[in-house]
Amino acid sequence: MSEYSIESRKSLSGKPCILCCAIPGSLPRKSDNPAVPISFNEQVESSHAAVEVGASIIYAQVRQADATPASDPELLARLKEGLEAHCPGVVIQFSTGGRSGAGEERGVHVLC
Secondary structure, eight states, X not given: OOSOOGGGSBOTTSSBOOOEXXXXXXXXXXXXXXXXXXXXHHHHHHHHHHXXXXXXXXXXXXXXXXXXXXXXXXXXXXXXXXXXXXXXXXXXXXXXXXXXXOGGGTTXXXXX
């Protein structure tokens, strides 16, 4: 986990809060915004930066080589490995949203 304690993870009201950061979202592309983290390295770096400023959950979505949304278990495992190595202790929530086109295959595989 980052160097930030629960005391530093408080909302403006002073009450503890949980920060969830969606990396990168399912629709944005580099053509929309060059800063959108698409590659594995970009997603891990962006996630690490979010954790360093207090995020405790990373909502992650993987992409195919053409930047379209994916639900491929191998891609999910690769991103999970990077997040665990560079953001220890963060909760990882993977999106298996419908935009990947995986249909019934979506969610069949479990990463542990």
